[in-house]
Amino acid sequence: MDENAAQAPTGASGLAPPAIVVMGVAGCGKSAVGIALATALDAVFIEGDRLHPPENVARMARGEPLTDQLREGWLDAIGEQIQASIGKRQGVVAACSALKRGYRERLRGFCPDIVFLYLEIDPATARRRVGNRKGHFMPASLVDSQFAILEPPGQDERALTLDATRPVDELVAQAMRLIRPS
Incomplete structure (x- = not known):
């Protein structure tokens, strides 16, 4: 994605507040990167897992993957919170996870x-990270089901792909350069 495509839209009052979804399979670092990016942008952070x-x-x-239908209300809850923040100019x-194009389109509604920030990771690393997490409901056995349905963002989507194995501060710096270029 080129730098201009990742910029937040502008209006009469200057840059609009950014709306960013950090996406990818379990274990890619969505929460860690999302929290750090929200802090850097002085933005609201929404933890999708809590919704x-x-x-x-x-x-x-129980190790059962969610269906598209089971994800609908969850995606809507995330979308509503994003919309509410943007409505307050935050x-x-x-x-x-936003694993499928259809899920991303639902959020865009x-x-x-x-702007989607896709944290790309390989299955072995994702399984290892999820297996090492403590106190999370998502078992490592579901990682493969996420890769099975993953549709990485297309070139026609407002998305930035980053290597999820890089340090969080490096990922945030890369995202910031493209979201808010100087």
């Missing part, structure tokens, strides 16, 4: 100018 309904959390904890960064 899953209890039924979805229970399914995943920048917002959300952590959400709430805010057409979302």
Whole structure:
């Protein structure tokens, strides 16, 4: 993606607040990068995992992948929070897997100018990271199901792909250069 495509839209009052979704499979670092990026942008952070309904959390904890239908309400809850922040002229960064183009389109229905920050990672590294997490409902056994449905952002999408194995501060710096170029 070129630098101009990743810029936040501008209006009469200057740069609009950014709306960014940090996306990718479990274990890619969405939350860590999202929190750090939100801090750097002085933006609201939305932890998508906290918006899953209890039924979805229970399914995943049992090792059952979610269907597209089960994800709809969750994606809408994230989209509504993004929309509310933008409506208040607050920048917002959300952590959400957004694995399929259709999921990203659903989120864009709430805010057409979302920029997706895709943290690309290989399956072995993702499984290892998820397996090492403590106290999270998502088991490492579901990582392969996420890769099975993953549709990386296309060239026609407002998205930036970064190597998720890089340090968080480096990923945030890369994102900042493209989101808010000087």
